[in-house]
Amino acid sequence: MNIDTDFGRRLLQPLQPSRKGWVVSGFILVAVLAALGLSSILITSTGGSPIASVKALYNGSMANGTGWTTTLLNSAPLLLVAAGACVSARSGIFNIGQEGQVLIGAFAGAYVALRLAVTGPLLVVFVLGAAAAAGGIWAGLSAVMLRVRGVNVVVSTLLMTFIAQQVASYAVSTSWFLQETATGSGIANPESNQIPGGAQLPTFGSYPNLQLNVGLFLAIAAAVLVSVALARTRWGFRLKLLGLNPSAARHVGVRAAALGGVALAISGAFAGLAGAVLLASPIGTNRLSPALSNNVGWDGLLVALVARNRPLVAAPVALLFGVLRAGGNFLAATGVPSYIVDVTKALLVLAFVAPPALLSSARGRRQTTSAPPTLPEPITTRVEVAA
Amino acid sequence: MSAATDTATILSSGIRLTVPLAFAACGEYLAERAGTLNISVEAMLLGAAFSSVAAASATGSATFGLVVGTVTGLLIGFIHGNLSHRAQINTFVVGLVLNALVLGLTSYLITVSNFVRHQVSQLSVPGLRSIPAIGQPLFVERWPAYLLLLLVPLTWWLVERSRWGLELRAAGENPQAADISGIEVNRRRRQALLWCGALSGLGGAYLAVGEIGSFNQNMTAGRGYIVIAAVIFGGWRLGRTLLGCLLFGLSDALRLALPALGVTLNSQFLIAAPYGLALVAMLVFITQHREPKALGQPFVRGST
Numbered sequence: 208m209n210i211d212t213d214f215g216r217r218l219l220q221p222l223q224p225s226r227k228g229w230v231v232s233g234f235i236l237v238a239v240l241a242a243l244g245l246s247s248i249l250i251t252s253t254g255g256s257p258i259a260s261v262k263a264l265y266n267g268s269m270a271n272g273t274g275w276t277t278t279l280l281n282s283a284p285l286l287l288v289a290a291g292a293c294v295s296a297r298s299g300i301f302n303i304g305q306e307g308q309v310l311i312g313a314f315a316g317a318y319v320a321l322r323l324a325v326t327g328p329l330l331v332v333f334v335l336g337a338a339a340a341a342g343g344i345w346a347g348l349s350a351v352m353l354r355v356r357g358v359n360v361v362v363s364t365l366l367m368t369f370i371a372q373q374v375a376s377y378a379v380s381t382s383w384f385l386q387e388t389a390t391g392s393g394i395a396n397p398e399s400n401q402i403p404g405g406a407q408l409p410t411f412g413s414y415p416n417l418q419l420n421v422g423l424f425l426a427i428a429a430a431v432l433v434s435v436a437l438a439r440t441r442w443g444f445r446l447k448l449l450g451l452n453p454s455a456a457r458h459v460g461v462r463a464a465a466l467g468g469v470a471l472a473i474s475g476a477f478a479g480l481a482g483a484v485l486l487a488s489p490i491g492t493n494r495l496s497p498a499l500s501n502n503v504g505w506d507g508l509l510v511a512l513v514a515r516n517r518p519l520v521a522a523p524v525a526l527l528f529g530v531l532r533a534g535g536n537f538l539a540a541t542g543v544p545s546y547i548v549d550v551t552k553a554l555l556v557l558a559f560v561a562p563p564a565l566l567s568s569a570r571g572r573r574q575t576t577s578a579p580p581t582l583p584e585p586i587t588t589r590v591e592v593a594a
Numbered sequence: 595m596s597a598a599t600d601t602a603t604i605l606s607s608g609i610r611l612t613v614p615l616a617f618a619a620c621g622e623y624l625a626e627r628a629g630t631l632n633i634s635v636e637a638m639l640l641g642a643a644f645s646s647v648a649a650a651s652a653t654g655s656a657t658f659g660l661v662v663g664t665v666t667g668l669l670i671g672f673i674h675g676n677l678s679h680r681a682q683i684n685t686f687v688v689g690l691v692l693n694a695l696v697l698g699l700t701s702y703l704i705t706v707s708n709f710v711r712h713q714v715s716q717l718s719v720p721g722l723r724s725i726p727a728i729g730q731p732l733f734v735e736r737w738p739a740y741l742l743l744l745l746v747p748l749t750w751w752l753v754e755r756s757r758w759g760l761e762l763r764a765a766g767e768n769p770q771a772a773d774i775s776g777i778e779v780n781r782r783r784r785q786a787l788l789w790c791g792a793l794s795g796l797g798g799a800y801l802a803v804g805e806i807g808s809f810n811q812n813m814t815a816g817r818g819y820i821v822i823a824a825v826i827f828g829g830w831r832l833g834r835t836l837l838g839c840l841l842f843g844l845s846d847a848l849r850l851a852l853p854a855l856g857v858t859l860n861s862q863f864l865i866a867a868p869y870g871l872a873l874v875a876m877l878v879f880i881t882q883h884r885e886p887k888a889l890g891q892p893f894v895r896g897s898t
Contacts, residue, residue: 373866549698
């Protein structure tokens with residue numbers, strides 16, 4: 208008995224498509240090409256050059272050590288958010304509020320970093336812990352609302368996102384809270400002070416070469432952890448059961464509300480952790496601001512969707528999104544607005560999500576037209592119903 | 595400035611901020627009654643706002659822009675409906691992607707194009723406009739605003755009194771039962787999304803060629819989500835939904851007027867208020883069971 212190879216096979220199972228899988232993959236490939244083609248047409252029709260744009264994307268994201276550094280810095284928070292989204296989606300709960308949970312995580316991380324009287328590298332542990340806890344609690348509130356009053360999770364997580372944005376905005380524009388201390392005669396901007404060095408995630412490598420931030424290792428560890436937990440543990444099995452058939456899960460003794468609530472809180476915790484990584488890694492200025500999340504929550508959710516809620520598949524997808532995010536900033540030099548990256552991203556998501564659904568709906572229609580459902584046999588004998 | 599003119603200013607800007615919300619809310623209300631919680635209202639508003647400005651600039655007619663905006667909303671509703679209620683892709687996924695797509699597309703296109711300003715004309719109701727205090731805010735509007743007087747009762751009649759509306763509500767409350775009694779659930783939901791798209795499109799176009807006269811990047815700035823909050827706040831009843839829109843429009847106007855009035859009330863609180871109120875309303879009213887039972891749940895024949 209070789210558990211390890213079995214484990215590997217199970218993990219890679221989704222990557223070994225059947226014949227139907229090949230057909231779907233083919234359609235996805237066509238759709239991806241169509242998405243890229245549409246983007247090129249858009250660029251050309253507005254007077255830009257698609258080839259120059261791709262070159263700029265490549266130069267900004269993959270051409271050299273600095274490019275790769277930026278790409279990986281962008282990918283890490285996306286992968287963290289996506290790993291969390293996989294957990295809640297597996298249990299059949301659709302958490303849509305990652306954008307807010309990321310911000311709340313960053314807010315809690317910044318608060319701890321700037322207020323806690325701890326110096327040295329221990330501080331960063333507290334920052335990450337506080338961020339994960341805050342994100343988890345923020346998502347957990349939606350789970351509580353579901354449990355107590357039956358409030359739709361999608362609606363509550365969505366609404367909580369906008370409240371989170373205002374919480375962060377309030378914190379950094381209030382002088383007694385987290386707003387930066389004005390230096391000299393300057394006006395305090397709506398952002399926090401820079402978090403101390405001890406709260407920042409360490410980086411390996413030096414400037415012109417590739418630099419690896421600890422955030423990336425955190426994200427990869429999270430993806431592997433989630434993958435193993437979902438595929439190999441009893442807890443993961445229960446989660447899957449709950450997602451596939453909630454009433455069957457309840458009948459076999461799964462405590463649906465508790466399990467689903469925990470899954471939601473975990474997905475929020477991962478999003479919160481992503482917020483801390485955004486705050487503490489050299490991707491920005493190490494300051495909290497309402498713009499810090501910069502759509503990482505929404506994009507991370509899209510990464511999970513493209514990866515069909517498989518954490519290990521999410522890693523390359525997060526890398527692709529990281530390339531687009533990192534390279535987008537280099538597009539401005541070619542005269543093509545960097546918003547084209549958002550268009551391409553959305554089209555790519557559609558290209559990955561739509562073909563399987565369209566194929567199965569077409570298949571369903573073909574089946575119903577070729578073989579109409581037969582009517583049940585008329586009941587000819589009278590059935591006596593026992594009282 | 596006297597207190598009376600201040601009030602009149604806030605009231606009139608509040609009404610102006612309410613009208614686009616009210617158009618979209620009528621659409622979203624009908625769609626949610628059919629059981630489809632579409633978050634692509636934001637995409638519909640934004641897409642319509644952009645295309646209306648583009649069309650008005652190209653043809654020189656703001657009214658034509660309004661029509662094109664409505665058609666754009668309709669188109670987005672059509673795409674959403676077919677992806678989520680024909681191909682059965684999760685409706686929230688479709689909504690998210692459409693929002694991202696339209697935001698990216700309009701942001702891209704506005705940076706590479708130049709549009710001429712066009713605005714629809716004002717219409718003031720003689721007689722009524724001279725009522726003190728409320729006359730100016732309520733009866734001097736860009737003309738499409740008065741379409742609400744037609745569309746609100748029409749939406750109410752469609753949902754509550756027409757056979758089509760009854761079937762919509764059945765699709766929203768109990769799709770399995772509706773299906774058994776011969777109603778094509780997914781078709782009704784697609785149709786509801788078309789109505790939602792057309793009205794949201796009109797709302798977005800009104801915002802662009804009606805109020806502002808031009809388009810700027812992400813000009814709707816999350817108004818679509820406020821519309822969703824308003825429908826929830828209104829407990830899935832049209833009247834209360836529109837009241838919610840008015841409340842949120844007025845609070846927005848108040849927020850914009852605060853600096854001029856010299857009052858320090860934090861604006862973050864006012865921005866977050868609609869979402870907070872919607873959550874509170876859900877927590878409080880949920881026991882009254884007014885939420886469509888199958889809201890946001892896909893319907894596939896044969897599954898429970």
